Amino acid sequence: MVAILNLDPCLRFIAKCSSFATENLSRRKTTIITQSSTYNVNNATLANDGMDATTELKCAHTAANHSKAWLQVDLGTPFRIRNVVIYYRKEGDGSNDWKQYRFRQFYLDVSDLPVTQTTTAERTRCYTDNTTAPNLPPNIIDIPCKQTARFVIVETTYDAPEDDPQKGAVLEICEIQVKGCGCTKTSGVCTSCMDGWYGYTCDETCAAGCSLRCDQVDGNCSCKPGWGGYDCRECSPFFYGESCKEPCSTDCVQGICFGNNGSCIKGRSLENSKREFTQYLMYVFAGLFGINLSLNIFLTMRAKTCKQETEESTNMEENQYQQIELADLNPVAVEIAEGEPVYENIRETRDVCEMPHYETLKYSA
Structure with missing residues (x-):
């Protein structure tokens, strides 16, 4: 029991966070991506633009003639990470198309300190690629990395023979997705939930009537048309039905009805009631006349x-x-x-x- 209590709070909440709060932490507004150098205009932000195309102009690209190349994702604060997905440059499958030659023997580390302040021995290793020429690693790879850290680092010292006579290590990462729980290391409270969930550990579902993401703390949200209430869990006074899409009868006083069956809350209007009663008498007289x-x-x-x-x-x-x-x-x-x-x-x-x-x-x- 003592061992469980001494666990990192994020570890204690990992079951809930894994199921309900996993998100692409790379796309958070507070995330910053940098790289060791830049080739032409292929800056680091191309690896975080939400596009997974793998052609050269869509990829972050480090410059040649460096013994080491790296790309770093700074999450701003430590998060519970589950896995990292990398899309690497590949122009096509033809014999003359450029492929993921420079991706061989890369490694993936996480750390609470940036790449410029640490060595590989001071970080936590999640993955090492051991591919040798002429073989190629997959250009799209999903790497499990169940760690709590602030920095995610992709690094390589590999000099691809296909680059001759050009020398040096190069990275060409088109998109990097750091999937994890928006859960702080110190308190275990989720700082961000996936769409449709809320709560301190992201284990509460947003109401079906929410038009966008609901408030993470209390579930409050903007309602879709036809829905109402503080958290959009009930129909507005003017609609009813399972999806709150059916409008209340125009005969209802003030046009309002019960959301479950559409019956008028304040009864039917006097004018409509008189009209219906008159129609009823007409039907009765017509029936008697016919008989x-x-x-x-x-x-x-x-x-x-x-x-x-x-x-x-x-x-x-x-x-x-x-x-x-x-x-x-x-x-x-x-x-x-x-x-x-x-x-x-x-x-x-x-x-x-x-x-x-x-x-x-x-x-x-």
Whole structure:
């Protein structure tokens, strides 16, 4: 337990910083990049312009005829470093294209003191390249370097045979990225978080409604359209929905609604309520009118049908009696005639059509 408490504070927070606060420390405004010498106009700042092109005009370039060449990244204060990515000059893959010959046997050191005040023995070594001619190291290399330091130094004493008759060590670094945790060595408090995170150890997420990076201490930020609240975690009064993109109904009083479901906070406006109620009554009356019209049409059609059926039944009845008379009023014939199906149907039709609810329509029709 004592050993853990005596650890560098940045080491104690490394799990959180590694996951949530890793950034390119080289691109911080307080970072300064220098080199041992400069060839033509290829100054050191080209290695920190955010461009990873590897052609000559895009690269920092030291001058020839020096026994040692270096490029230094001064972070301004010690930071917890995770890895360093270097983009070295390479013009192409053709046989006549210039390649990373001068990158052989370089080394990467970190230190709390600048390169001009230290020797390689006084620094912490992160990497040494052992490539020999005619082989070439990769021109883009990602080097693990889990150290806490202020200065990151790329240095070489290698004299590439491809430079003959020119002599001396040369560096041509197009871009250098120092990835690490913005965490001070003395307190372990993160001085900078990746986009989307905040807090002293960068373990809190910024709200979904933040338009840009949120404040590192309290998470406060500028809100995207539709979002509101102190930290942009809720919809503004005029929008609702999961992403706060749906505008509140214009029927809501003052146009404001609840962010979760869009229902009006202060109710619906009186004018809109009256209009909706009037529309509702119109729908009700229209429905009742439609039902009444349909019922009248049905009863009228039914009355006409009954009248027609009654007339037909009367004619059939007269024909039946005529048949009975033709049978010389034979009692047997009358009994048979009254029992025939036609006569029974006539009586059923009369019974149905003479029901009370058809009487008025029957005589009016």
